[in-house]
Amino acid sequence: MESLLKYALGQRRFEVYEPEIPSDHPPVVIVHGLLHRGIVMRTFAAALRRAGRKVYVYDYKTTRKPVEAHGVELADFLMKLDCPKLDIVTHSMGGLLTRVALDRLARQGRLDGIGRVVMLAPPHHGSEVASWWVSHFPPSRVLVRSLPDLADTPEAAVHRLPVPSGVEIGIIVGSRDSKVSESSTRLGTECDRVVIDSAHAFMMNKPEAQRLILNFLDFGCFEPDKIGKK
Numbered sequence: 116m117e118s119l120l121k122y123a124l125g126q127r128r129f130e131v132y133e134p135e136i137p138s139d140h141p142p143v144v145i146v147h148g149l150l151h152r153g154i155v156m157r158t159f160a161a162a163l164r165r166a167g168r169k170v171y172v173y174d175y176k177t178t179r180k181p182v183e184a185h186g187v188e189l190a191d192f193l194m195k196l197d198c199p200k201l202d203i204v205t206h207s208m209g210g211l212l213t214r215v216a217l218d219r220l221a222r223q224g225r226l227d228g229i230g231r232v233v234m235l236a237p238p239h240h241g242s243e244v245a246s247w248w249v250s251h252f253p254p255s256r257v258l259v260r261s262l263p264d265l266a267d268t269p270e271a272a273v274h275r276l277p278v279p280s281g282v283e284i285g286i287i288v289g290s291r292d293s294k295v296s297e298s299s300t301r302l303g304t305e306c307d308r309v310v311i312d313s314a315h316a317f318m319m320n321k322p323e324a325q326r327l328i329l330n331f332l333d334f335g336c337f338e339p340d341k342i343g344k345k
Contacts, residue, residue, distance in 0.1 A: 144193065
């Protein structure tokens with residue numbers, strides 16, 4: 116029987132998945148993207164749990180606040196967890212929240228509590244899809260307050276978000292992603308990146324993505340068996 120506990124911190128909810136087999140691996144915090152909720156990460160969380168990870172599924176209402184405000188709340192959540200070390204896996208906009216959170220942790224001298232970070236399809240340079248909605252449907256700015264931040268136009272807030280350093284980051288890109296381009300996923304400080312056969316949504320549920328994520332969390336690279344091989 117899966118051990119699943121539900122908690123509430125103010126208006127933010129999260130779920131905890133205990134590992135099937137106890138291990139020394141750091142717990143993993145997973146952060147969903149725009150217009151999703153934590154429930155969409157349950158299949159992925161269960162896969163990490165089977166691999167021996169304790170998992171925190173962070174949940175937030177993506178439409179209510181700008182990206183930076185969401186990131187500050189994520190940082191507060193991470194600091195409240197009683198864990199000496201944490202890994203983080205994000206999908207889409209969740210990667211942008213994590214950039215803000217890592218910067219906040221660094222400013223407070225708490226970055227040493229973060230292990231490795233894997234970002235799936237992060238729109239580090241914005242998204243043409245977000246730009247289209249902002250320009251063609253102005254009410255979207257109010258209905259989805261984080262949407263203007265995700266535009267690929269020069270004035271979008273995404274271009275002013277802090278770029279993390281001092282943390283190992285790996286990036287996974289979907290070859291069929293119609294929402295975030297490959298070039299937009301480039302952060303510049305990542306230590307590894309890989310392209311897989313996937314669309315944007317639910318990339319984290321693909322077995323290939325899960326294999327690569329676990330590799331990076333364990334070894335700091337996606338294909339450790341290929342290191343040194345031609």
